[in-house]
Amino acid sequence: MNFQTKIPLSKQSNNLIDYESNILLLGSCFVENIGEKLDYYKYQSVVNPFGILFHPKAIETLVENALQGKVYTDNDIFFNNEQWHCYDVHSKLSNTSKEWLLNDLNGQIKVLRNQVKSSSHIIITLGTSWVYRNIESNQVVANCHKVVQKDFSKELLSVDNVVGSLQRIVNLIESINTNTSIIFTVSPVRHLKDGFVENNQSKAHLITGIHQFLSQQSLVKNFNSFYFPSYEIMMDELRDYRFYNEDMIHPNQTAVNCIWEKFNEVWMTSEAQKTMEEVGSVQKGLQHKSFNPNSEAHQKFLQNLKEKQKQLQSEFPHISF
Template identity: 60%
Template structure:
């Protein structure tokens, strides 16, 4: 008897992710969750340089600004609630010190530029099709930063709007990095503040636009754009509130790990899986709290742990443990 609807996935035959890959993750919370898992297993990755970006236009702005050499100035930031903010970035970048905000924005743009040019894989996660547009400038913002609602117009991006944005994003990336693999996902996090019906409408626009885009790409020889069904795994395979956090909106640690395992089935190479086992052993060893730190058994364990670290460092010098 089956107690789950299993979503069948096929192993990616080429262009898999290994410990030589460079992975850039942009977008909504799924990028954060998977990115943190990449971080734990010591892959080379860069996660959301401007913080969480919920909709495609915010991601498009980041990619465009990074590749076009934009430099943020005082005209691009504003003061609210004793913090300086930028409409292009999440509040993670916000700070009471103006110069620090500008430094973080420009440093993140430079690093994003580097990663866009050298990444082997870019994972783009779309969270919502709802956007807020400043009434006076018509700018679509990445984050409202708790500014008065009356200053914004809230609109739903059409499928064509999203499709055009995805095309702009990929065209710009592929122009500087023609061999990059771009993996699209839709965040399983529900934006219930928009309303349940509105959230479903939003997700449907995102999913439709991505698949229309991929259908167009399929006619291009050796195309490297893909879809990973994180949203479908959460909604159809893990369709139970025991897989959610207490807010009943965000996937919990069990769900995140499950989706990572499915992602690994598709995208992570066999050689990388073996290294993941070594990294896991070391990570657990580092976190281990001994009853007797001076015991012979624990000292031997520490020696073995250091030996594994050294062997791993020989193969992958970029792997560092705190």
Template identity: 55%
Template sequence: MNFTTKIPIAKSNAPIDYSSRIVSLGSCFAENMGEKFDFFKFQNTTNPFGIIFNPISIETIIERAINLNYFTEDDLFFHNELWHCYEVHSDLSRENKEDFLLNLNQILKETNQQLTSATHIIITYGTSWVYKLKSSGTIVANCHKVPQNQFDKEILSVEEIEKCLQNTLDLIQKINQNCNVIFTISPVRHLKDGFVENQRSKAHLITAVQKIINYPLSIIHYFPSFEIQMDELRDYRFYAQDMLHPNSVAIDYIWERFCESTIVEEATSIMQEVASIQKGIAHRPFHPQSISHTNFLQNLSEKAAQLKVRFPFMNF
């Protein structure tokens, strides 16, 4: 007897392995998946400019990185004792303007290199709702706690999102024609927008993405993160205490479904080796000075060294 409706997910025709170079961009759920890639020691970069939720802002930062359109002082503003940029997350904000600008442009340069060499770019869209700065009409990635009366809130139409996604694909293909792009919709519920408004937002994203993946481009793939949370995990026990974000059990389950469809089976044994080492590193012994623990650490170090010979990019 089945107690859930399991979503069929086709195997990727361009699966990820340990030679893959991955760039993950988008909402906080992109961070959840990025942490999994990092734990298993894949070659992964997650949100170099911080969490970004809406399609327009993701396109904007990709365009800036690909065209190496460096940030200038005109892109910065001072608020609440920090320098900010409307295109990036508040985590990057700094007290010193020169340091902030230098850091942004260093990240920009690195992101250009990462996008150029990536084999897979995973983009997780969170919402269709956007905030426009009244003074310029510019859609921002983050409001940085600037008073809400400085912004107009709008929902992007399906057509606007579809055009945005196509522009994003065109930009990526401009510098990396062989890269595979995986679109997914975040399962996080944005109830601050309202219950009906959240459903509208997700529906616009899903409709636009489905239109795009029907284009005759083999590089586009779709992974149903949102659908798995809504249908396979249809219960509040799979949510965190805020009842909005997937909890660790849900994230682990969605990751398992991702592995089944998008990571080559041959990588499984390597992932198990990495997990064994990671768990060993995280272990906190009762008697750290004991001979048995010293031997345990020595064995762990040897396993890590053997993996690093095979995969020089792995660091534990």
């Protein structure tokens, strides 16, 4: 008997990911799960230079700022709860030093621009359609940084808002990089603080917006935007709480591994998959703890491990263990 419904997936036909690929990942916390997998298997990748970004407007703002060469100044930051913050970015970058925050912001804006320009693949994971608008500036923020709620209005992006934001993101990317493949996906993490019904409405707007945008893109010659069904795999194939963490909201490691394997099947070349096996073997070897470190057998094991590392690094100089 089959106890799961399976999402039908097909191998991507062109511009597959290999160990020469340069990958940029932007978006919700789920993109960081995939980023950790790419890092473990030693792909060339950059994950969320500005921290987690939950909604498309936040990604649009930072991509636009990066490509326009924005320089962050005192006017772009504020002090709250003993730290300096910027509404464009995640609290990961917040700092007790104003100078350090500005330095990080302006350093990361250059990283993002360079990465957009050089990436062979850009993975964008959207988490929610709910956004917060700062009442004083009338700007949609990426993060509220625990500022009092009365300073914001809460809004739900319409499907048209989502489509428009995705179109601007892709137009910006293509203005400096026409060779990249852009992979959209919806995060399987549920934003239940917004409410159960509200979370479903939010995800529905994202899914509809992405597919409406991709439908428009398919009419364009040599379109390079795609969809990967992370959300659908979690909701349908893995629709059991044993695939969730204790909070019953975030996918656990088993679920992340499953979705990663399916992404691997769709987007990685067969050669890359073989290299991943070799990298995985080295990674497991490095984590191995011997009961007798001085034994001849263990010394031989370490020597074989070094040889595997050297072989991989001779083929792919960017790999570092």
